[in-house]
Amino acid sequence: MKVVVTGGAGYIGSHTCKELAKQGHTVVVYDNLSTGHRSFVKWGDFFHGDIRDMQALRSCLKKYQPDGIIHFAASAYVGESVINPGKYYSNNVGGTLCILESMREEQVPNIVVSSSCAVYGQPETLPIDESCPLAPINPYGASKFFMERMLSDFSVAHGICFTSLRYFNAAGCDFDGEVGEDHEPETHLIPRVLQAALGMIEQLEVFGADYPTPDGTCIRDYIHVCDLATAHVTALEQMVSGGKSNCINLGTGSGFSIKEIIRQTEKIVGKPVPHVIKARRKGDPAELVANASAAQHLLAWYPQYSSLELIINSALGYMTANR
Known part of the structure; x- marks a missing residue:
């Protein structure tokens, strides 16, 4: 496959790029480097751009004509989302809308999205399965909920196939030490x-x-980042091979x-x-x-x-x- 990874210079994105390359796929990292690291781009081409910039997005997709996108470029701090909800709706919701519109325009058929258990809010039952009500209790969770709603609507209207991976707490680092968790400030x-x-x-x-x-x-529920990377690659491989759209929990x-x-x-x-x-x-x-x-x-x-x-x-x- 040829894959554009938005947020591929970040923590989970860079580990996923390594796994994609390991499996023989061609990687293109699309990142504005607001929180990612240029030094983490080691397994493919780099395209500097913001996901809210549709002109840049379409230029990237037109140039590389990928089989699909793996989308990590989202703001991801619960506490910050409560204090600054506008940032989360602008980046996570507005940015994802720009990605989907660009996919429609450039006929990119598949997307795997980094979602979150935050879409469930305070769950009524544990452990949480995909049938649990979606009732986010903070703007971060709400932004992921709206992202999933857009995925579903674009799938129906435009045939875009999606997998939304609702995972719990990413943790750990690459065992070879090539990339790792490096946030500034570090809140995890x-x-x-x-x-x-x-x-x-x-x-x-x-x-x-x-x-x-x-x-x-x-x-x-803590999941090693290398396990998460494998799941993202597998999800896209299955869609490219004709799989259906799904929302899936990842956890232990x-x-x-x-x-x-x-x-x-x-x-x-x-x-x-x-x-x-x-x-x-x-x-x-x-x-x-x-x-x-x-x-x-x-x-x-x-x-x-x-x-x-x-x-x-x-x-x-x-x-x-x-x-």
């Missing part, structure tokens, strides 16, 4: 736990220890609390993780764990690297090599 839990353990930050802030969970801290089916991650990190690093308990953040559900049986059935996808030990060790390896 596992790298911040490691930063606290290594003395790179003074302490970890834990937002809420009074949730209705066994130890009071939030529980999340089990979760870890923040305190469990702190304890496991202390065990691996051999140092304490200084931390302080803060008030809850708005928009954070107590527990999010996936039922990933549809991914197993539809994609033959099973996470191989998503044990907490492998996730933390791979993240630690990248962080210590790039301090």
